[in-house]
């Protein structure tokens with residue numbers, strides 16, 4: 001009874017207020033963590049700013065960087081001086097991944113790749129803050145995935161932390177071109193954007209049995225079975241019936257990070273089928289055209305064809 005009364009007194013925030021509040025939490029957390037890491041991680045702060053400004057621009061209602069920083073002039077001035085590029089490029093270049101993924105990288109750099117529990121705890125603290133006074137999932141990831149091959153390092157990934165469908169779909173396409181390892185982006189492009197396997201491009205993967213890939217709910221810590229789409233992409237066993245959009249789950253980022261570092265996995269995967277280059281180009285064009293069509297919905301964004309930061313592993 002007491003709980004119910006307490007529940008009634010919680011004043012929920014509007015989704016717009018939550019978007020601004022959560023963007024602010026992410027920015028200030030990243031600036032603080034950047035000061036704690038021994039390595040230079042300022043590029044991660046730079047990246048999350050660009051990403052949040054872009055998501056603010058395409059949000060409904062849209063938010064400018066100034067809106068997101070709560071009209072806090074000191075913070076705004078500090079960030080504009082330290083990180084001028086995100087302010088300059090958020091309305092012309094696409095982010096390569098979603099914001100929570102930048103936070104994940106920062107936390108992994110802070111604690112080291114082996115400290116799975118510390119990493120999960122720190123992300124949980126941030127997610128719980130971002131879930132306060134709202135029932136909407138805005139700018140935070142619900143899932144973290146940990147992948148490992150035999151005794152290799154642990155590689156992490158989080159689910160897409162966007163708000164709404166166009167933003168999520170845009171970031172899956174941008175990650176295919178600008179962030180994920182080719183094996184992961186090929187697997188996603190096999191199904192994206194039509195949710196059906198392409199007849200001319202079939203690059204889904206059967207992970208070898210010595211690769212472990214486990215997902216957990218960040219706020220509750222409980223293990224989660226892969227969804228049916230992740231089972232399509234990587235041959236993961238599951239009893240789950242849910243099917244999220246291909247490419248939006250934590251498994252994709254985590255395995256992509258493993259593929260980038262553990263080249264032996266490649267040898268164990270079924271050999272590169274004879275996919276003619278022409279078919280890969282066709283699959284990429286399908287993704288690219290869909291992306292352009294989605295971006296047309298936002299007249300304030302004028303894409304110059306680049307992804308920020310411009311390190312494209314699978315150039316369009």
Ligand SMILES: [Zn+2]
Pocket residue numbers: 226227228229230231244249250251
């Ligand atoms: Zn999934």
